Structures are given as C-alpha cells and as structure tokens.
Amino acid sequence: MHDHEGHQRNTVEPGEDVVYTAEELAATKTLHPSTIRRMFADEPGVIRFGREASANRRQYFTLRITASVARRVFEAMTVRKSAMEHGISGILQFPEGRGALLDSCA
Numbered sequence: 486m487h488d489h490e491g492h493q494r495n496t497v498e499p500g501e502d503v504v505y506t507a508e509e510l511a512a513t514k515t516l517h518p519s520t521i522r523r524m525f526a527d528e529p530g531v532i533r534f535g536r537e538a539s540a541n542r543r544q545y546f547t548l549r550i551t552a553s554v555a556r557r558v559f560e561a562m563t564v565r566k567s568a569m570e571h572g573i574s575g576i577l578q579f580p581e582g583r584g585a586l587l588d589s590c591a
Contacts, residue, residue, distance in 0.1 A: 502551040504532070510550055514559070522548060530554040 505513075507521040514521070525531050526546070531554055535546035 502553050504549045504551050505555065507548050507550070510555055521550070524558065525550050525554070528554060528558060530557075 507518045507525070510516075511518040511521045525548055526533070528550075530551060532549035532551070533546050536542070536544065538544035
C-alpha cells in the first residue's frame with residue numbers, strides 16, 4: 486500500500502493499532518502538525534525517537550501516535566454535553582501543564 490506521496494505504508498494486521506505521524510493526525514483533526522506535536526510530546530504511549538538538546542545542537546524528535554493514544558487524548562479533551570447544559574466551564578490540561586479555558590455555552 487502507498488500513500489499520496491508514493492511512500493510505501495505498512496499494512497495493519499488485525500488486532501494491531503494504527504500508527505500516525507503528527508502530520509497525518511493533524512490532517513484528520515484539522516489542526517496544525519505543531520499543535521499535535523505539543524499535545525502528544527510527553528503523552529504516555531507515544532512512540533518518540535530522536536535526540537536531546539546539547540550545547541551545540543537543538544532537540545529533535547519524531548513522534549508516532551497510535552490510534553488508541555489519540556482516541557484517549559481527544560476523548561479526555563471533549564467537553565461533555567451534561568457539563569455544558571449545567572453551565573459549567575472547564576479547564577483542559579495539556580502536557581505542559583498549561584490549561585485552556587472553555588467558555589460555557591449555557
């Protein structure tokens with residue numbers, strides 16, 4: 486199987502988890518790839534390889550995100566209908582510890 490750029494893609498065997506790049510996952514969620522990288526950089530279960538920063542070189546990592554990890558993260562970020570019905574605002578916690586304030590739709 487080949488992707489749109491002609492690269493060969495591995496087929497997924499039954500029972501295996503699909504693995505996405507940040508670019509692939511970003512396209513499915515209409516987000517920028519750098520947003521996906523920030524969201525998943527320190528998430529448990531993400532495959533991360535590369536090098537740490539040194540005095541002369543910048544940090545560089547490549548991420549591979551399994552479908553099950555992506556599903557878990559996006560479900561945790563989803564505002565539940567019952568909370569919105571009761572006028573409850575929420576805070577989403579991101580890996581960096583910063584939160585994004587959600588306005589109530591009540």
